[in-house]
Amino acid sequence: MSQAIDHVALLPGYLVAATAVTVLLADLFLGRRGVTIGVAAVGFTATGTAAGWLATQPARQTFCTVDGCSYVTGVPGAVIAVTLCGLALAVLALSTGLLRGTGEYRAPTGEYVFLLSCSLAGGVILAYARDLITLVVALETLTLPLYVLVAMRGESRRSAEAAVNFLLVSVAASTVTLFGAAMLYAATGAVHLTALAAALSGAIPTVAAVGAAMVLAGLAFKLAAVPLHGWAPGTYDGAPLPIAAYLSTASKLGGVAALLWVVTEAFSPIVNLVGPILLVLAVATMTIGNLVALRQRRTVRLLAWSSIAQAGYLLVPLGGYAVVAADITSAATAVLVFALFYVVMELAAFAAVIRLRGADRDGGSVDDLAGSLRSAPVPSIALLLAVAALAGLPPGLAGLFAKVTVISAVADLLPWLAVVVAINAVIGLVYYLRFGAVVVRAGSPARPTTAWPTTVVLTVVTGVLVLVGLAPQLLWDLAAF
Template sequence: MSLVQSVDNVALLPAYLAAGTAVLVLLADLLVARAAATVAVAAAGAVATAAGAAWVGAGDGRSTFCVGGDCSYVFGGRAALVGALFALLTLGVLALSGPLLRAGRTPVGEYCFLLACSMTGGVVLGAAGDLITLIVALETLTLPLYVLVGLRRGSLASAEAAVTFFVVSVVATALTLLGAALLYAVTGGLHLGRVGAALTERPALLDVPLTTAAVALVLLGLAFKVAAVPFHAWAPATYDGAPLPVAAYLSTASKLGGVVALLAVVEHALPPATTGPVLALVAVLTMTVGNLVALRQRRTVRLLAWSSVAQAGYILAPLGALAMAAGRAGDARAAAYAAAVAYAAFFVLLELAAFAAVVALRPADADGGTLDDLRGAARRRPWVGAAFALALTGLAGLPPGLAGLFAKVTVVRALLDGGAGWLALVVAVNAVLGLAYYLRLAALLYAPAADAPAPGGDRAGQRPPARAVAVTLAVATVVAVAVGLAPQLVLDLAGR
């Protein structure tokens, strides 16, 4: 066995581009000192990162930091999909941040630098091949968000949200690290494949209490990151207190990172027979509680936050079928993994489109407001309202939201193929339950406006800028057309 570690710089190119973006943003802010130039550098870096991820992930992919056949960094089709998604989400959030940055209460250089740092963590996370790389990448993704949530000067709600997010994330990270340390103590390995092989080849290890504790701690820590029930309470308050573009990034990129990390350890390291029933129970609780509480929400961002909690349940559902699929053909398990990744990809794009519409309909530097503030918004802003309604129908899984409809069908099909018909039924019932608040909000957009002008809509000096409307339409178009009409490409990448 060779103990010489290989290094492939081409495999690392997407990470280089993302990290280089953060450095260039600092230099642009220092040397040029113009907000437009700083944002342009960050946007160009995000585009370059997405292109680099697509190029490196083409074909059979590449790997690096390999010792004796175990690699710490594996950049294949799925890693390319995840890296490109993080880059596109960063680009979308930058576009949505225009009104916030022009308001002058948020420093542009620091804002763009933190977003680029978070993007770097997301790109590396998708290719992580061992527990150390995975946890470090997840924290690189999450740490800048603590500051971004509280970066709005003079806002007590923003500061409270940042502290809440920080405390919960630190606890979750500590639990994950402790679980990883115990897994290393039990198996003697840190690479995901080596840990999984040790637990498979020596089934007696599964009866060791230390192994049970290790698996439970890893799942618990990552469940916090995904905001899965019962580890979800931090999410609504944090989203509602953060600036709207940051809340959009939290509900998409942060959740995507948690899902990718959880998927990596479940697929390669942890035994499906142990994790499957636990994840099935968590999925049922998450989608049910998220939908039921969302029905009672009167604030826009809190409704979207609870909606994202419910959507996390749909993402986790295919992983819950792994125990039943373990005795079936390998295709059933592969389909479950691909369905989870594909659903996550569709969800983050639709969620970003929904937040884009909220940003366009609210004053610069304002919070999401209440649902009543959006009454009649589609009558005042027809194109923005139509884009918002399209995103909501997509999240609900109804046509013409082709992406959301395909995503839910993919999940249900994976559950049926995996022998988890009861879980598919729970997903279907919850999807119907979710229609109530998605369609209620969509109908509210076209309802007759109240006598008083809705906040943020028609008062002088507070009209949403035309650029925000253009961004909304662009995001909605990408979601409805590019994603909805190319589902097989996403599934192919998710399964590699």
């Protein structure tokens, strides 16, 4: 069957792919770090602008068959694509110190920026993917470049171990996802999400039920949710700090997008099956993440375990609504809103750590930040604001509204689940407050030479963090399904 291709719908994908190719050519023929970074920055901005413009147009779709369409534009997808472009642009700016190499190590500019562009390409396509094949390919495109980027810390043994750990667990997760998708196809003969929903609306074969569970388990890897969470702390700590920031924000947002499309479109007829799975994942992830975070003494490992706990909060609305067979689209909106709050808070925290430690150094221990408030007050205040937001404390209003979003989404449906979320939030206060106390107390931290783009990113992200806290309804309106 011939398929009409809507090139306008594909414009963000074309732009980000062209950016990756242009970056490679610029590095090959010009070999100037500033030009290579500038080309990527312009490309990321153009891609985000195109995605934002598409959001103002009627929904478009392409690569369609009688069963459904593989690529569909819409406002939620555009919000994800624009956010991913913003995150990639921020990480690119945070990486200037790493690419300049004034400290412990220097990453090769051309390869680094090209791989970051390729990863963003996968994320942008993922935002609009609506069949299992496109979704899995986009997920792998988002992830594959990160194996190499994680290892770009010179001769660091920890970096190599982190990359191998990430690769092995990712391969296992991808295998589980693909096997589940194959079982779903064997049972239904469909790969498009809408066609899967139609096929699963009747009697559910055992093969399809097992396949759906395996797909959910595989996608949980992207969120660093239990049981596929063990890779995150070591990988984050071994990766260059800007890449750790990308892993904990953009990669996680890509996992959220994949999970939302699959649950809300393909698995909507079997929410009674997927609901308990998501609920168990949510409770286990937030509890394990918070409890293990209490023991962490290294900065990035603390943020990694905190990120795992936040993944548990992300899953709460989907699991809660699905268990009681409520309106799953309301849950999807709550999840996306929380995810947008989260990536801003997490990026602010990492940007502050990079400003205090330097992009070309590791995150060090929490105690290494002692005295930062006196020696570097501006980034320290930004870090304290980000930590307060992650904890859900004033003046971090963004985090407070994020927690309220999750609790209010399930309070009436499953009161016990709201209690579990509240208890975990209290546990989280312990290590967040302890982290903040270290920054405030006396000490003599190292003062690295920091590239000026890092200061710009920190200023912008902190401003966005304040704005989203003051106007949370704006995010809800943007992310509404």
